[in-house]
Amino acid sequence: xxxxxxxxxxxxxxxxxxxxxxxxxxxxxxxxxxxxxxxxxxxxxxxxxxxxxxxxxxxxxxxxxxxxxxxxxxxxxxxxxx
Amino acid sequence: xxxxxxxxxxxxxxxxxxxxxxxxxxxxxxxxxxxxxxxxxxxxxxxxxxxxxxxxxxxxxxxxxxxxxxxxxxxxxxxxxxxxxxxxxxxxxxxxxxxxxxxxxxxxxxxxxxxxxxxxxxxxxxxxxxxxxxxxxxxxxxxxxxxxxxxxxxxxxxxxxxxxxxxxxxxxxxxxxxxxxxxxxxxxxxxxxxxxxxxxxxxxxxxxxxxxxxxxxxxxxxxxxxxxxxxxxxxxxxxxxxxxxxxxxxxxxxxxxxxxxxxxxxxxxxxxxxxxxxxxxxxxxxxxxxxxxxxxxxxxxxxxxxxxxxxxxxxxxxxxxxxxxxxxxxxxxxxxxxxxxxxxxxxxxxxxxxxxxxxxxxxxxxxxxxxxxxxxxxxxxxxxxxxxxxxxxxxxxxxxxxxxxxxxxxxxxxx
Numbered sequence: 001x002x003x004x005x006x007x008x009x010x011x012x013x014x015x016x017x018x019x020x021x022x023x024x025x026x027x028x029x030x031x032x033x034x035x036x037x038x039x040x041x042x043x044x045x046x047x048x049x050x051x052x053x054x055x056x057x058x059x060x061x062x063x064x065x066x067x068x069x070x071x072x073x074x075x076x077x078x079x080x081x082x
Numbered sequence: 083x084x085x086x087x088x089x090x091x092x093x094x095x096x097x098x099x100x101x102x103x104x105x106x107x108x109x110x111x112x113x114x115x116x117x118x119x120x121x122x123x124x125x126x127x128x129x130x131x132x133x134x135x136x137x138x139x140x141x142x143x144x145x146x147x148x149x150x151x152x153x154x155x156x157x158x159x160x161x162x163x164x165x166x167x168x169x170x171x172x173x174x175x176x177x178x179x180x181x182x183x184x185x186x187x188x189x190x191x192x193x194x195x196x197x198x199x200x201x202x203x204x205x206x207x208x209x210x211x212x213x214x215x216x217x218x219x220x221x222x223x224x225x226x227x228x229x230x231x232x233x234x235x236x237x238x239x240x241x242x243x244x245x246x247x248x249x250x251x252x253x254x255x256x257x258x259x260x261x262x263x264x265x266x267x268x269x270x271x272x273x274x275x276x277x278x279x280x281x282x283x284x285x286x287x288x289x290x291x292x293x294x295x296x297x298x299x300x301x302x303x304x305x306x307x308x309x310x311x312x313x314x315x316x317x318x319x320x321x322x323x324x325x326x327x328x329x330x331x332x333x334x335x336x337x338x339x340x341x342x343x344x345x346x347x348x349x350x351x352x353x354x355x356x357x358x359x360x361x362x363x364x365x366x367x368x369x370x371x372x373x374x375x376x377x378x379x380x381x382x383x384x385x386x387x388x389x390x391x392x393x394x395x396x397x398x399x400x401x402x403x404x405x406x407x408x409x410x411x412x413x414x415x416x417x418x419x420x421x422x423x424x425x426x427x428x429x430x431x432x433x434x435x436x437x438x439x440x441x442x443x444x445x446x447x448x449x450x451x452x453x454x455x456x457x458x459x460x461x462x463x464x465x466x467x468x469x470x471x472x473x474x475x476x477x478x479x480x481x482x483x484x485x486x487x488x489x490x491x492x493x494x495x496x497x
Contacts, residue, residue, distance in 0.1 A: 038241075041222075041240070041241045043238055044240045044253065044256065047240075047256055051256075
């Protein structure tokens with residue numbers, strides 16, 4: 001699993017979703033179940049990943065569970081790159 | 083299936099959980115007309131208490147205006163009580179169409195369609211005009227009714243950070259491949275009382291070929307120099323593609339709402355919006371009342387001017403007293419307390435002082451953002467505001483929050 005990819009995704013999540021500058025998250029912070037990303041706002045993350053890595057993530061794979069942490073998202077994206 | 087003990091237990095456990103979380107809502111019974119001075123039974127069974135209402139959406143003080151009541155009586159006599167039909171079967175009277183034309187004229191739009199409520203307007207409009215080839219891009223603080231409308235629509239949905247135009251622009255770029263794009267915002271945000279930057283949003287929508295949707299429920303009748311709404315304030319009359327608004331706040335406060343805007347959008351709602359097609363429209367008595375309201379507010383700007391003066395007076399008084407407020411210039415003036423329990427305690431103490439103002443906390447507002455949301459009315463006189471201010475100061479002193487910063491209040495009471 002690419003560390004670089006994890007950092008890119010982590011940075012995107014921080015830029016896109018965190019409102020409070022003091023808030024800190026890690027690779028394994030629960031994003032959806034932790035209330036940081038609401039299921040509505042997941043779409044921009046999905047589109048970002050698709051554009052960035054030139055992949056297509058079917059809706060049935062873009063589940064709240066699969067998007068629940070930076071680590072899980074990286075595993076998902078890795079699966080489409082192989 | 084009977085309503086078994088098992089079912090009762092399931093629901094009772096859920097209700098207990100709401101109660102344990104401290105978010106169980108109890109209603110207070112008002113025994114008088116809606117106005118600045120009201121008589122309230124609270125808690126249930128208690129004697130009536132005269133209090134000053136500081137939390138109604140009765141912005142123009144027209145909810146119990148004698149001329150509006152008289153017009154409603156006349157409407158009841160001439161057009162009857164109910165229609166017993168949806169609009170497209172046999173539920174459209176001349177006055178329904180008259181009100182639609184009146185709203186188009188007032189809002190500066192091409193056409194208008196009435197809905198039973200603005201909740202219904204917001205619930206129905208997106209599904210009626212968008213498909214899965216399209217995208218909706220909404221401010222993250224839009225009203226719950228818009229969120230429901232978005233959920234009912236098959237178009238893709240994305241959000242932008244509250245009032246962040248750079249973020250909105252990045253989203254318009256991200257979704258540039260979509261057939262139709264709709265940017266969605268409240269005109270005035272109901273919990274914070276701030277205005278959407280409609281001039282900048284119009285420019286972005288023109289640049290990226292997107293439509294702009296504005297829910298102006300907390301604006302219509304009083305924002306802008308003749309009260310037409312947020313689009314008048316920002317000089318973009320005629321440039322908003324879809325406006326939804328309510329008759330349940332400034333415009334008499336009874337019920338009903340509308341979608342107003344481009345004529346093709348309105349016609350699509352008339353053909354396809356489910357809350358319009360499958361529900362009776364606004365009762366004739368209410369239509370008659372709203373028509374009178376529109377007549378009153380079109381004669382002069384006296385009421386919206388008084389509301390503006392009252393709001394400035396109230397905001398200045400609270401600021402000088404040392405409360406932390408949300409910035410703004412609308413009649414929605416949130417007094418920030420940050421801690422949920424503190425907001426409830428202050429609300430209860432204010433009530434004991436004869437002031438009716440409700441505390442809001444998560445999930446209605448974000449965690450750590452608990453507040454008393456005060457709402458000013460043209461029905462308030464200076465003596466109402468002075469008495470309310472006196473009570474706020476007394477209660478503020480009790481909790482030692484006057485002159486304290488956000489950080490100091492949080493240190494004292496926690497989040």
